[in-house]
Amino acid sequence: GENVEQHPSTLSVQEGDSAVIKCTYSDSASNYFPWYKQELGKRPQLIIDIRSNVGEKKDQRIAVTLNKTAKHFSLHITETQPEDSAVYFCAASGSGSSNTGKLIFGQGTTLQVKP
Amino acid sequence: DSGVTQTPKHLITATGQRVTLRCSPRSGDLSVYWYQQSLDQGLQFLIQYYNGEERAKGNILERFSAQQFPDLHSELNLSSLELGDSALYFCASSVDPGDQPQHFGDGTRLSIL
Numbered sequence: 001g002e003n004v005e006q007h008p009s010t011l012s013v014q015e016g017d018s019a020v021i022k023c024t025y026s027d028s029a030s031n032y033f034p035w036y037k038q039e040l041g042k043r044p045q046l047i048i049d050i051r052s053n054v055g056e057k058k059d060q061r062i063a064v065t066l067n068k069t070a071k072h073f074s075l076h077i078t079e080t081q082p083e084d085s086a087v088y089f090c091a092a093s094g095s096g097s098s099n100t101g102k103l104i105f106g107q108g109t110t111l112q113v114k115p
Numbered sequence: 116d117s118g119v120t121q122t123p124k125h126l127i128t129a130t131g132q133r134v135t136l137r138c139s140p141r142s143g144d145l146s147v148y149w150y151q152q153s154l155d156q157g158l159q160f161l162i163q164y165y166n167g168e169e170r171a172k173g174n175i176l177e178r179f180s181a182q183q184f185p186d187l188h189s190e191l192n193l194s195s196l197e198l199g200d201s202a203l204y205f206c207a208s209s210v211d212p213g214d215q216p217q218h219f220g221d222g223t224r225l226s227i228l
Contacts, residue, residue: 032215043117043205043219044158089158093215100171101212102148105158 002027004092006106013080014114021109023090024072030092033066033073034103038087047088048075080113087111118142119220121206127226133194136223140187140208146170147189148209148217149181153202164189165212193225201227 003026013019025033031052036044050057050064050073057064061080066073077084087110091103118141126134140147149161160173164183175181178196183189193200203224207217 034216041203041224043221045219046216049216091158094213099213100163101146101209101215101217102160102163102171102173103150103158103207103217104160105150107157 002030002092002104004090004104004106006090006109008109009107010110010112012112012114015080015082017080019075019077019080019084019111019113021075021088021090021111022072023074023092023106024070025092025104026071027092027094027104028071029094029099030104031099032093033064034091034093035062035064035075036089036091038089038108044089077111080111082113082115085111085113117218117220119144119206119208119218121204121220121223123223124221125224125226127228128196129228130196130198132196133192134196134225136191136193136204136206136225138189138191138206138208138220140189140206141218144208144210144218145187146209146212146214147183147187148207149175149189149191150205150207151202152205152222153199156202158205161191163212170212196227198227201225 034049063076090106120139146165161175163171
């Protein structure tokens with residue numbers, strides 16, 4: 001069935017270092033890949049997303065790369081700050097008229113940025 | 116503010132009881148998704164409705180049911196509650212099933228005592 005694997009489950013970095021989180025998906029029909037940041041008890045907040053017709057997307061300190069052949073995508077955060085500490089989830093979905101749009105989530109990565 | 120409204124914010128009840136969680140999607144959104152977030156299971160897709168009809172089903176228990184009403188709000192009904200049903204339940208909405216991203220509500224925290 002559909003599955004998204006996310007690694008690592010926990011990640012601790014020093015402030016200013018980079019952080020990388022990786023995800024692998026199983027459904028080759030997936031064509032939309034969002035990343036969410038979730039603080040304790042709050043709703044997931046979309047921080048960046050990428051569609052299958054694009055290999056890389058950047059937004060300031062955050063970037064996402066997608067390798068459709070290998071079915072994996074990664075989140076890169078540069079110059080990390082303490083406020084980046086949170087749980088990060090990747091997800092995969094279809095988009096467009098032939099898909100339901102449901103999101104299949106990875107297991108989450110707890111990122112701790114030490115001052 | 117995502118524009119998606121979920122009520123109540125918190126719900127505390129006992130095993131064996133039944134509860135109803137409510138979601139009002141963003142204005143103009145026809146598609147509603149329900150997700151469950153428990154400590155050991157992460158975020159899991161439960162069910163999706165589009166314009167009043169069920170569109171997709173995930174690992175939703177038979178004790179759970181949902182519907183979407185003509186005004187497009189949706190309700191998730193959980194019955195014969197068990198301790199393991201304690202979780203955060205999120206609703207998300209989008210214009211239609213092919214539209215991304217989805218917009219998440221603030222969730223309902225359900226605690227079973």
